[in-house]
Each structure stands twice: as C-alpha cells, then as structure tokens.
Amino acid sequence: MENSTANNVVIKIDNVSYDYRSSSDEFIARGVKNVSLSIGKGEFCVLLGRNGSGKSTLAKLLNGFIVPDSGTITVNGIDTSVDESIYEIRSKVGMVFQNPDNQMVASIIEDDLAFGPENLGIPRDEIEKRITWALETVGMSEHRKRSPNKLSGGQKQRVAIASVLSMLPEILILDESTAMLDPKGRAEVMETAMRLNKEKGMTVILITHYMDEAVGADKVFVLSEGELIGEGTPREIFSNVELVKRAYLELPVASKISLELKESGYDIPFALTDEELAEGICKLK
Amino acid sequence: MQIKVENLKYTYSPKTPFEKVALDDISFTINDGDTIGIIGSTGSGKSTLCQHFNALIRISHGKIYVGEWELHAKKLNLGALRQAVGMLFQYPEYQLFADTVKEDVAFGPINFGKSKEDADILARYALELVGLDYDEIKDKSPFELSGGQKRRTAIAGIIASRPEVLVLDEPTAGLDPQGKKEILDLVTELKKSYVKTVIMISHNMDEIAEYCNRVIVLNDSKLLYDTTPRELFSDKEKLSLTGLEVPHAVRVKNLLEARGIVLQGTPLTSKEFVELFKGGAPCAK
Amino acid sequence: MREVSFGQYYPSGSKVHALDARVKLLLTIAFIVMVFLVKSLYAYIAVAAFILLVTLVSRVPVLKVLKSIKAIIFIVIIMSLINLFANAEGKVLWSWWILTISEGGIITAINLALRLIFLVMGTSLLTYTTTPMELTDGMESLMYPLKLIKVPTHDIAIIMSIALRFIPILMEEVDKIMMAQKARGACFDRGGVLKRAKALLPVLIPLFVSAFRRADELALALDARCYNATPNRTKYKQAKLGWGDLVATLVTGVFITLVVAVNNNFWGLY
Numbered sequence: 001m002e003n004s005t006a007n008n009v010v011i012k013i014d015n016v017s018y019d020y021r022s023s024s025d026e027f028i029a030r031g032v033k034n035v036s037l038s039i040g041k042g043e044f045c046v047l048l049g050r051n052g053s054g055k056s057t058l059a060k061l062l063n064g065f066i067v068p069d070s071g072t073i074t075v076n077g078i079d080t081s082v083d084e085s086i087y088e089i090r091s092k093v094g095m096v097f098q099n100p101d102n103q104m105v106a107s108i109i110e111d112d113l114a115f116g117p118e119n120l121g122i123p124r125d126e127i128e129k130r131i132t133w134a135l136e137t138v139g140m141s142e143h144r145k146r147s148p149n150k151l152s153g154g155q156k157q158r159v160a161i162a163s164v165l166s167m168l169p170e171i172l173i174l175d176e177s178t179a180m181l182d183p184k185g186r187a188e189v190m191e192t193a194m195r196l197n198k199e200k201g202m203t204v205i206l207i208t209h210y211m212d213e214a215v216g217a218d219k220v221f222v223l224s225e226g227e228l229i230g231e232g233t234p235r236e237i238f239s240n241v242e243l244v245k246r247a248y249l250e251l252p253v254a255s256k257i258s259l260e261l262k263e264s265g266y267d268i269p270f271a272l273t274d275e276e277l278a279e280g281i282c283k284l285k
Numbered sequence: 286m287q288i289k290v291e292n293l294k295y296t297y298s299p300k301t302p303f304e305k306v307a308l309d310d311i312s313f314t315i316n317d318g319d320t321i322g323i324i325g326s327t328g329s330g331k332s333t334l335c336q337h338f339n340a341l342i343r344i345s346h347g348k349i350y351v352g353e354w355e356l357h358a359k360k361l362n363l364g365a366l367r368q369a370v371g372m373l374f375q376y377p378e379y380q381l382f383a384d385t386v387k388e389d390v391a392f393g394p395i396n397f398g399k400s401k402e403d404a405d406i407l408a409r410y411a412l413e414l415v416g417l418d419y420d421e422i423k424d425k426s427p428f429e430l431s432g433g434q435k436r437r438t439a440i441a442g443i444i445a446s447r448p449e450v451l452v453l454d455e456p457t458a459g460l461d462p463q464g465k466k467e468i469l470d471l472v473t474e475l476k477k478s479y480v481k482t483v484i485m486i487s488h489n490m491d492e493i494a495e496y497c498n499r500v501i502v503l504n505d506s507k508l509l510y511d512t513t514p515r516e517l518f519s520d521k522e523k524l525s526l527t528g529l530e531v532p533h534a535v536r537v538k539n540l541l542e543a544r545g546i547v548l549q550g551t552p553l554t555s556k557e558f559v560e561l562f563k564g565g566a567p568c569a570k
Numbered sequence: 571m572r573e574v575s576f577g578q579y580y581p582s583g584s585k586v587h588a589l590d591a592r593v594k595l596l597l598t599i600a601f602i603v604m605v606f607l608v609k610s611l612y613a614y615i616a617v618a619a620f621i622l623l624v625t626l627v628s629r630v631p632v633l634k635v636l637k638s639i640k641a642i643i644f645i646v647i648i649m650s651l652i653n654l655f656a657n658a659e660g661k662v663l664w665s666w667w668i669l670t671i672s673e674g675g676i677i678t679a680i681n682l683a684l685r686l687i688f689l690v691m692g693t694s695l696l697t698y699t700t701t702p703m704e705l706t707d708g709m710e711s712l713m714y715p716l717k718l719i720k721v722p723t724h725d726i727a728i729i730m731s732i733a734l735r736f737i738p739i740l741m742e743e744v745d746k747i748m749m750a751q752k753a754r755g756a757c758f759d760r761g762g763v764l765k766r767a768k769a770l771l772p773v774l775i776p777l778f779v780s781a782f783r784r785a786d787e788l789a790l791a792l793d794a795r796c797y798n799a800t801p802n803r804t805k806y807k808q809a810k811l812g813w814g815d816l817v818a819t820l821v822t823g824v825f826i827t828l829v830v831a832v833n834n835n836f837w838g839l840y
Contacts, residue, residue, distance in 0.1 A: 009657050016597045050461045050463055050464075051431070051432050051433070051461045051464065052431065052463075055506040060790075063794060065790065065793065087796045087800075090793070090794060090795075090796050090799075091796055092800075094794075095791075097787060097790065097791060097794075098787075099784075100785060101739055101784070102783075102784045102787035102788050102791065103787065103788065103791035103794075104791075105704075105728065105731060105732055105735065105791075105792065106703050106731060106737065107579070107701060107731070107733065107734060107735045108579075108701050108702075109702060110704055110806075111701070111703040111725075111806070111807070114806035114807070115795055116795040116796060116805055117804070118793060118798040118801070118805060119797050119798070119799045119803060120796050120799055120800065120804055121799070121802045121803060121804050122804055123804060124804060124805070124806060125400060126806060127804070128806070129805075133491075145581060146581075146687040147579070147712070149738055149739070151325070152327060163795070164794075164795070167796065169794065179459050180458070180459060182326065182327045182488045183488050183530050184326060184327070184528075185327075203760045207461060209461045210462070211462070230662035237712075247713040248461070248462065249462060250462035250466075250531070251462075253491065253532075253533030253534060253537075253555050254533060254537065256555040257534070257537065257555045257558050257559060260555065260556075260559045261559060261562065264559065264563055274533055274536045274537045274540055275540060277537050277540075277546075278537055278540035278541050278543075278544060280289075281537075281541060281546065281562075282541070282544050338750065339753055341752055341753060366756055367752070367753055367754075367755055368755065371753070372750075372753040374746065374749065374750040374753070377750065378778055379747070379776055379779070380747055380750040380751065380770065380772075382772045382775040382776050383774065384781075385770075392754055392755075392756075392772065393755050394757055396754060396757070397755045429780065440752060443753070443754065446754070447584050479727025506790070510719075523762040540782050547697075
C-alpha cells in the first residue's frame with residue numbers, strides 16, 4: 001500500500017553523492033553515490049547494508065556533519081549545507097551512536113541530559129522539565145542522580161537516547177545503537193524506539209545489522225557500495241531474494257523457512273516473523 | 286585435551302563492600318573435540334569462567350585440570366598452558382598493536398619461545414588458515430585493514446601459536462551478517478586443523494544451536510545446565526528459568542504447538558525445520 | 571574490574587554534599603595551605619578532629635575516607651624515609667654506615683607523612699561529596715577572571731569533566747588489553763626495567779588507538795548535541811550560595827584560626 005505521508009516529508013535526499021577525501025583532496029573511499037530518497041513524518045525507517053555500504057555516511061549527511069559533494073539534503077525544508085542553520089538541524093535530528101560509553105559527557109546522568117539543552121541556551125526551568133520528561137520516556141527516572149558507569153549496556157543506550165530527547169528532536173537516528181548490546185539490551189532499545197515512534201510520533205531512522213529489527217519498520221532502505229539498491233516495506237525487501245543476496249543481507253529465519261517450504265511444494269505465504277510462519281503453517285491443509 | 290572443572294568458585298573484590306560472587310561451585314567436563322557453547326545473560330559469569338581456562342584468573346577455590354596441567358597447583362608453566370589454550374577476547378581487533386600484520390600475528394609464537402623464522406612460518410600458516418592472502422597483507426599495518434580483516438588477523442594471532450583449545454568470547458559481536466557467517470564457518474574449518482576443542486561464549490542462540498554440540502548455561506553465577514542444545518531448547522520449562530531466547534526454528538515449533546500442531550522433535554535450524562516438517566509431516570491436533 | 575575508590579563521588583545527600591562547589595573548593599585550598607603551615611602535635615590532633623567532624627557530617631563512611639590513604643601510602647613511606655635520613659638535626663639516635671637517624675629526622679618524617687595524609691583525606695572528602703560536574707563547573711566559575719582575558723574556561727571545564735568520566739573506562743580497558751596480550755604469552759613482570767617498558771608497548775599502543783577512537787566518536791557526539799551552538803550557553807545547575815555555605819565558611823574559618831593559634835602556642839599549652 002502506498003504511504004499517505006508523501007505530503008509530509010521531513011527528510012528529502014536528492015541525488016546526493018559524497019566521497020571521503022584526505023586533507024590534500026585525494027580520494028579515500030566512496031561514501032554514497034546518487035542517493036535519492038524521502039522520509040515522511042512519523043515513519044519508522046530502517047537502513048540496511050553490509051559494513052561500508054554507506055549507511056553511516058548517510059546518517060552523518062543527515063545531521064550535517066558532512067555536506068554532499070553534489071545533490072541536496074533538506075531536513076524540514078532546511079538545506080543541511082547552509083552553515084547558519086546547522087544547529088537548528090542538529091537539534092531537530094537527534095543522533096545516538098554505537099558505543100554508549102563514547103557519547104556521554106557527564107558523570108551524572110541528569111547532567112548528561114542537560115548538556116544538549118545547555119548548549120542551545122535553553123532556560124534552566126525548561127531544562128529541568130525536559131530532563132524529567134526524557135528520563136520518564138525511556139524509563140530511567142530512578143537513575144537520574146547516578147553515574148552511567150554502573151549501568152548495563154541497554155540502560156546506557158536508553159540514557160543516550162534520553163540525552164538526545166532533551167533537545168526535543170523530531171527525528172531520531174540510531175546509528176548501529178544496538179550493535180554492542182546483548183539481546184536484553186537490544187530489546188530495551190528497540191522497545192524504546194518503537195514507543196517513541198508510536199506514541200510520540202517521532203520519525204525514527206534505525207541503522208542496523210539485525211534483520212529482525214527491520215521487520216517491524218514502515219520502510220526499509222537497502223544500500224550497497226554507496227548506492228540505494230532497494231526501498232520498500234520489509235515484506236517487499238525480504239521477499240526479493242535477488243536483492244537480499246546482492247546486498248549481503250540475511251533473511252529472517254521465518255522467511256527462510258517459508259521460502260524453503262514453498263519450494264518444496266507447500267502452499268505457504270512468505271513470512272516475515274515467527275508468528276506469521278506459524279499462522280501460515282496452521283492454514284495449510 | 287580434556288578440561289575438567291571441579292567446584293570452582295570465584296569472588297571479585299573479596300572482603301570489601303564491592304564483594305561479588307562471580308562463579309559459585311561450578312563443575313563440568315569438556316571433552317576432546319567438543320564445540321561447547323557457554324550461554325547466560327550478561328553478568329552471569331561467562332567471561333570470568335573462561336578466563337580461568339588459561340589461568341588469566343588464578344583459581345582461588347576449586348580445581349581445574351586442563352590435560353596434564355593442574356591449574357590450581359601453586360607452580361604452573363603459564364607459557365605452555367597459554368600456548369595450548371588460545372583465547373580470543375571480545376572485539377579482539379582492538380588488541381592489535383604491531384607495525385605490520387605479520388609481526389602482530391607472530392607476537393604469540395615469539396612469546397612462547399619460537400624463533401623468528403619459525404614464528405613467521407606459523408604466522409603465514411595462520412593467516413592463510415583464516416582466509417587472508419599472506420603476501421598481500423603481511424606488510425600492511427593492521428590499523429589500515431577493514432573491520433572483518435582486522436578480526437581475522439586477531440584470530441590468526443591466537444591460532445598462530447597452535448592452540449589445541451580455542452576459547453572465543455563473543456567472536457561475532459558487532460559484525461554484519463556476512464562477517465558473522467564467515468567467522469563461524471572459519472571456526473568450523475579450524476576444527477579440522479590442530480584446534481581440537483572450541484569453547485564459545487555467545488548471546489546468539491541461533492549460532493549456538495547450529496555450531497555447538499554441547500551447552501553450559503550459567504545463571505546468576507551458578508551452573509544451571511550442562512546439556513546438548515537440542516535437549517536444552519526442547520525443554521520450555523528449563524528455558525523459562527534462564528530468561529534466554531530460543532533459536533527461531535524452536536520458537537516457530539513452540540508457536541505451532543500453542544496452535545495445536547505438534548512437530549516430532551526439536552528443529553534447531555531452518556534447514557532442520559524444513560526437513561522435519563517434510564519428513565514427519567505435521568501431526569495435527 | 572579494577573576498583574577506583576580514590577575520589578569516586580559518594581552520594582549520601584548530606585549537608586556537605588549540598589554546599590556550593592566553589593565554596594568547597596576554596597575551603598579545601600585554605601585547608602591544604604593550613605595543613606602545610608602547622609607543625610605542632612596539638613594542631614595535628616585538631617586537624618584530625620576536624621576531618622572526622624566533616625566526614626561524619628558528610629555521612630561518607632569513615633573507612634572510605636581512611637582508605638583513600640591507600641592510594642598514596644607508597645609515596646608517603648618513601649618520602650618519609652627520605653626525610654628520616656636526610657635530616658640530621660638534633661640528637662643522633664641511631665647510626666650505621668652512612669645512615670643516621672636523628673630526632674630532627676623523625677620529626678620531619680612524621681610531619682611530612684601526616685601532612686600528606688591529611689592532604690589526601692581533605693581532597694578526597696571534596697571529591698566524595700562533590701560530583702565531577704559540580705567540581706568542573708565550580709572551577710570554571712572560579713576561573714571567571716580568566717575568561718575576561720579570553721581564556722576558554724568553559725572548554726577547559728568540559729575537558730576536565732570528560733577526562734574524569736573516562737578515567738575508570740580507560741582503566742578497565744587497560745585491564746582488558748593486558749589480559750588479551752597475556753593470553754598471547756606476553757609477560758609484564760619479568761626482566762629489567764627496559765624489558766618491562768618494552769613489554770608494555772603491546773598494551774600502550776592499543777590503548778592509544780582506542781583512546782583516539784573514543785575521542786573521535788565523542789567529538790561527533792558533542793557536535794550532534796550542538797556543542798558551541800550559542801555563546802549564550804545556559805547552566806542547568808546554577809550554584810547558588812546558601813546559608814549552609816556561610817556556616818561552612820565560618821566553621822572552617824574559626825577552625826583554621828584555632829589551629830593556627832594552637833600551632834603558635836597562643837595559649838601556652840605546651
């Protein structure tokens with residue numbers, strides 16, 4: 001089904017290319033090439049692709065850390081290559097990174113949450129409100145006065161999300177934020193991201209290697225060697241065996257089983273999740 | 286080489302307010318040829334247990350026999366032991382240090398008393414075994430390699446010493462699906478060489494189910510189960526105690542059971558699931 | 571995991587914790603200066619009593635404060651020994667070969683040991699009761715005059731705060747890397763000084779690489795959270811001087827006066 005949010009585009013990437021170059025302008029590596037895509041308000045998007053496929057480059061482009069060699073990126077209609085609006089973009093596009101330890105500045109959690117708003121010159125009372133709200137949103141209120149060092153990986157990442165939320169972003173980018181976590185931590189972060197999306201209408205862009213994190217997305221983008229080679233719902237993407245192979249993705253186990261059963265002559269629909277597969281098998285005669 | 290653990294106990298910071306029991310009365314035996322998975326939630330003592338096998342942690346209570354060695358003995362030839370029991374830490378690429386790949390891989394053998402020439406031969410063999418092109422890579426700096434190559438180099442650095450036992454602490458953490466598969470296939474390959482026994486810590490139950498012939502489940506510092514993956518994952522009650530996930534294939538089987546379709550046996554992988562399904566046919570209601 | 575007990579913030583919500591960090595910093599400095607001025611036994615007793623009093627009010631376990639000495643005990647012993655033999659004033663008590671212990675030596679050794687111990691206890695009380703963020707903010711605020719001559723005091727404060735945060739993380743990392751290299755047969759406790767220093771390279775290089783990687787990621791994270799977005803940065807925790815600060819300053823002031831008086835034998839006690 002076509003998404004009806006087309007008129008509510010928050011991110012528009014128009015034919016963007018970017019190469020990594022040394023300070024003497026020598027070519028080092030390709031970042032992305034001729035990428036065009038748009039993301040609607042409130043969408044949960046997942047970026048898939050093997051290491052070095054350009055996912056993180058795209059994230060950095062969205063936040064204005066780097067500007068396109070060619071093409072344009074607009075966030076809420078603001079061009080990321082315009083220097084004056086860079087902080088406006090960064091406060092609207094919250095970014096959480098892979099290693100939770102390397103993105104916290106303060107030794108006390110509430111101080112870390114205050115960092116972003118302080119940088120933006122938000123008044124004290126307002127910061128106070130935001131901290132309370134953000135910690136509540138990620139379910140970490142009782143840790144407010146504690147040090148992040150003793151937390152589990154999942155808890156640390158939730159604090160990292162809260163520290164970004166305190167800037168009141170409209171878009172949340174999770175750049176492999178689940179990669180270093182154990183299954184419990186991953187579930188915590190995913191649950192938090194899903195909830196922000198469903199309840200607060202936050203646009204979420206998730207970069208991940210875990211295919212099961214993509215099955216619940218509204219939209220999946222597949223990158224390979226810097227190019228966008230696939231775009232669609234998780235079902236469209238994973239049922240495209242050719243695409244999955246080309247991008248070195250992995251099929252969710254349920255999809256694998258449903259495809260193999262189908263090949264063996266069972267009349268079973270393509271399944272994305274274990275539940276769907278079980279349903280499909282139940283309906284077999 | 287058999288590894289026998291008897292009543293092993295370990296406490297961090299004993300007799301301080303930070304005292305924490307990490308291992309509580311653990312006993313089990315690992316046989317020659319085993320690929321044994323050590324599972325349990327974060328903080329259950331998996332890494333602490335494994336660091337005992339090559340005496341990185343000295344035994345404070347209990348006994349461990351590794352082949353001829355008695356790890357609880359006062360005098361212990363650490364060099365010979367650590368040569369025989371290779372250990373790959375989490376994110377092993379972060380321990381690379383030398384100017385060239387060759388030197389880094391030869392570091393172990395040289396420490397264990399090999400001449401430079403012999404160490405170079407061992408390094409060459411190890412690099413080829415992990416699937417890297419020796420001539421192409423030997424003089425490169427380990428820091429300029431890609432993520433996957435770095436991890437392989439780190440693995441080569443361990444197996445260059447020709448260990449009989451290989452301990453792997455989350456060997457696939459942080460890799461993309463393709464990288465994960467390559468590393469796991471490599472482990473299977475290694476078992477055809479001089480590596481006889483593999484001990485692997487993992488949070489990924491699909492990996493454990495597919496690659497291990499036995500599992501040790503740690504829970505809250507105690508050994509909860511010592512069994513085969515099939516036994517473990519067949520027993521829903523056992524699993525619910527640990528809070529561990531199950532492999533997807535098992536999950537689908539359980540979902541089917543809840544819907545009244547009983548499969549004869551427990552499939553551990555998608556392949557097994559399809560075969561079981563085709564062979565036994567669903568034994569409905 | 572390595573235990574970093576020296577100077578780790580210990581939250582207990584006491585009156586001392588609630589004091590303004592700037593006041594605590596200044597008082598600690600005054601305390602240190604005083605400790606280095608006194609030399610009479612009675613004055614030392616008074617100092618010890620004062621530390622005990624502050625510890626009790628701060629509700630930091632006394633044992634924890636005592637433990638902070640552990641970190642420097644080695645330095646204390648060596649420094650005292652040097653002083654013990656270096657000072658040959660007064661009556662000679664014992665002498666062998668070139669080593670001489672005299673009354674003067676014993677007194678300077680004890681003086682030095684006590685001063686160092688009080689110094690560490692005092693400063694660790696400061697760090698036990700003040701979060702690193704408060705400390706750095708306090709320092710930034712005290713450095714305010716420097717800002718007028720264009721010293722980037724805020725950046726300095728952030729750097730200090732980050733440094734404090736990463737010390738335990740990097741220490742843990744050192745442990746991890748050492749273990750990993752030991753697993754590859756590295757040995758850190760054998761051979762002469764040169765050999766040992768060389769053996770540390772496989773630890774130091776990965777540590778530096780990792781520190782740089784962390785710094786890179788951190789820089790990105792700082793940028794992502796709009797670091798330097800506006801010169802009109804606000805402060806979430808605005809230190810406000812309260813009655814407690816006045817009381818603490820008065821108490822410490824009175825105490826320092828007392829100690830100096832005792833030290834100079836103002837009342838002819840000895």
